[in-house]
Amino acid sequence: MRPRPTPCSSRLPLVAVSLMLVVATSLAARSASLAASAQAVAAAARPTPSDVDAERLLQDLRTLASPDMDGRLTGSPGSHRARAFLLERFKELQLQPLNGSYQQKFSFTQTRGGSAVAFPDAVNLIGMIPGTAEKDRFILVSAHFDHLGVRNGILYPGADDNASGVVTLLAAARHFRANPPRHPMLFAALDSEEDGLRGARALVDSRLIERRGTAMNINLDMVSKNDRRELYAAGTSFAPWLRPILEDVQTRSAVKLLFGHDRPSPPAATEDWTHESDHGPFHDAGIAWVYFGVEDHPDYHRPTDTSGRVNAAFFGDAADTIIEALRAIDGAVD
Numbered sequence: 001m002r003p004r005p006t007p008c009s010s011r012l013p014l015v016a017v018s019l020m021l022v023v024a025t026s027l028a029a030r031s032a033s034l035a036a037s038a039q040a041v042a043a044a045a046r047p048t049p050s051d052v053d054a055e056r057l058l059q060d061l062r063t064l065a066s067p068d069m070d071g072r073l074t075g076s077p078g079s080h081r082a083r084a085f086l087l088e089r090f091k092e093l094q095l096q097p098l099n100g101s102y103q104q105k106f107s108f109t110q111t112r113g114g115s116a117v118a119f120p121d122a123v124n125l126i127g128m129i130p131g132t133a134e135k136d137r138f139i140l141v142s143a144h145f146d147h148l149g150v151r152n153g154i155l156y157p158g159a160d161d162n163a164s165g166v167v168t169l170l171a172a173a174r175h176f177r178a179n180p181p182r183h184p185m186l187f188a189a190l191d192s193e194e195d196g197l198r199g200a201r202a203l204v205d206s207r208l209i210e211r212r213g214t215a216m217n218i219n220l221d222m223v224s225k226n227d228r229r230e231l232y233a234a235g236t237s238f239a240p241w242l243r244p245i246l247e248d249v250q251t252r253s254a255v256k257l258l259f260g261h262d263r264p265s266p267p268a269a270t271e272d273w274t275h276e277s278d279h280g281p282f283h284d285a286g287i288a289w290v291y292f293g294v295e296d297h298p299d300y301h302r303p304t305d306t307s308g309r310v311n312a313a314f315f316g317d318a319a320d321t322i323i324e325a326l327r328a329i330d331g332a333v334d
Helices: 007-045 054-064 067-072 076-091 159-178 198-204 242-250 280-284 312-332
Strands: 103-112 117-127 138-144 183-189 216-219 229-234 256-259 290-294
Touching: 007 054, 054 076, 054 159, 054 312, 067 076, 076 117, 076 159, 103 198, 117 159, 117 198, 138 159, 138 198, 138 256, 159 183, 159 216, 159 312, 183 198, 198 280, 216 280, 216 312, 229 312, 242 256, 242 312, 280 290, 290 312
Parallel strands: 138 183, 138 216, 216 290, 229 256
Antiparallel strands: 103 117, 117 183, 229 290
């Protein structure tokens, strides 16, 4: 005959079971929470999915850097052909012209070989995508389409400098046409950068844009070629509020997004790019800017800067990173 359990001994198994169930439920919930957190971290660490039509990006670059464009020297027949190509792209993208025209004409005189040379028909091309939330504060995306032309019978194609920046501007416009931005965005293909940032100066000094209405300038110049897969975002030293925005983009970038080149700093070999491209006149006007570009390479300003020497994989990833940065800045700017 089994001994009869005491009242106390009969309750112990029930208490133990209850405690086990509570612990198991708590552990399961904790595990699910940790798994969800791990998935979120992994998702944030993954590069942003490609938003760029890589083949079209390369095809547009090949067109602008082709011998037919004669190196796109300001005022040359090749420059006129490049301008016509870009005008067609602006129309295809249904960008809105400013004051009824995509073209801002300007002129200047440049000293070459000891003589003054007049450039009476330089032209910037500018189109707009309206914003969904803002009307008075806009973001201006710029890239210069001119290059060095033909010198002593030798063609300087300017694939990286700066067909790459211009076709990335077109890819960004294509993205924001399909995904409208909060702020109005102006897309400016600028002329005469190689002659002293003339196109950017003409735009900043014009009545086409209001300085107080320009939230910032995003300038693209040389973004398709770097063996270390490094892309610089210069300008955050002058606008520190941009740094955390771009650091967040950095975590999702498939290229190495770096900071610097925006004021003299050690080591002495580090160049200050503040006035090295078309963001310079915006800086002088007190407008915040970010300049995306690579460091100089052996093909810089040489006849070997051809479309065949562009790093296609890096170029596509750099264009994706720039568009992601534009999205982030558009969402963060007041």
